[in-house]
Amino acid sequence: MITEVRPPGRDEMRAYYRVLPFANGLPQWEPTDAAWHGGPEPWPPRRRPATDEQLDEWARKDVGGGLFHPVAAFADGVCVGGSAMLSYRVTVPGGGTVGMGGVTSTAVVATHRRRGLLRRMMRAMFDAALERGELLAMLSASEGGIYGRFGFSPATHRTRWELARHQGGLRPAAPDPGSLELVDAAGAQAAWPIVHALVRAGRAGRAGELTPLPGHWERLSDEPNGTDGPPRHLVHRDRHGAVDGAARFRLPWSPTAAHAGTLVVEALEAANPAAYRALWALLLDFDLTRTVVAPGRPRDEPLRWMLADPRAMRVTRQSDNLWARLLDVPAALSRRAYGGADELVFGIDDDLMCPANNRTWLLRTDGVETVCVATDRAAELTLTTPALGSLYFGGASVHDLAYAGRATPHTADALARTARLFRTDTEPHNSFGF
């Protein structure tokens, strides 16, 4: 059997999409994902295999913008595997952005699995991303056991919480000087890009947030989704009328009395505490509801500290969200900000996919300006490639990683200094994925 890994040609796109679970009606997400969902509908929704017309439409939309980079695996000329990278920019600690290749839509047909085709596609995508100047790769993992071997490790997380309406009272605060408005999809499409840009820039920039691809916000609609009902769009403006917050929520219809009166908050972002509080105040006390469910929230939700009863917010699930791996270690590390001035010498020796990273590196920073260069000095600690992916966005403890054998200190203060440099006060978070 002759196997080949390369980008599919335009005339091969139908065959390429056909191998992907979302196109052929197979299960496509972690089986327990229904646990995130607030409504009574089974989740993920059932899908039929896509028609040829749909596949052609996807190809027309995906290919051509220059941001979608598919790769396919062929066996004796037949497409048996596919994956793709999307060119994003992702916010890093300090508020800068770096080019990132987002791995998505990955599958190898059942008859050709465990022969190294994914590994070859991954290597081809890493090489192409480096050529495009993308310094890291990220993905959301269908199963937790697959991607560590390629250097990926959890970098952002998501939390699902629930709150009973009668317990959702907020601590007293000054009246909101701004205003709230329920808008239609067109209003939401105008507001969200503003809010998202403000959030990415605010509080020194929320690490982990992605730059939306063209057409991203146009997908906001007023269309109902089965018994989940239509999305409702809420916009907050400051005292001068400038948009500074937005939320999207649903009021799913329920066939059972137990689930009736649930309000599901699909998205909520605000550029300042007043807008954040005003949006939540309305959603936590919505007439004719009993429970608020928020499925994709940051681990460090400030709302907890605004509640009169902080225990009222019941976390029902936490999970990794985006996984990261650095493709170009020195370039990626010199783009983020750090928690102080220091010099740290660390080694990497396990990167089989990007071997240029296997060096001893000197990271020298004044907290904002940073250089990272190869050095002959002795390493103060050794990091595994996945550990560096988790540390990069500031949301992981290097002490925990050392405890788990993923970071090895060689000097007494190496872990404490690494923690001071890398850890951020605000948790990295991405409000949408890919």
Ligand SMILES: CC(=O)SCCNC(=O)CCNC(=O)[C@H](O)C(C)(C)COP(=O)(O)OP(=O)(O)OC[C@H]1O[C@@H](n2cnc3c(N)ncnc32)[C@H](O)[C@@H]1OP(=O)(O)O
């Ligand atoms: C980012 C995303 O797109 S997430 C979506 C991922 N896709 C899916 O889950 C769809 C269903 N699964 C599949 O299509 C395939 O099993 C894939 C794509 C996950 C793996 O493709 P394969 O060609 O079998 O992988 P490949 O043979 O290159 O395996 C490389 C290594 O990963 C391991 N591996 C592959 N899949 C899995 C898995 N599901 N669980 C644990 N280990 C795995 C292999 O054992 C191998 O390990 P080794 O290098 O230590 O020998």
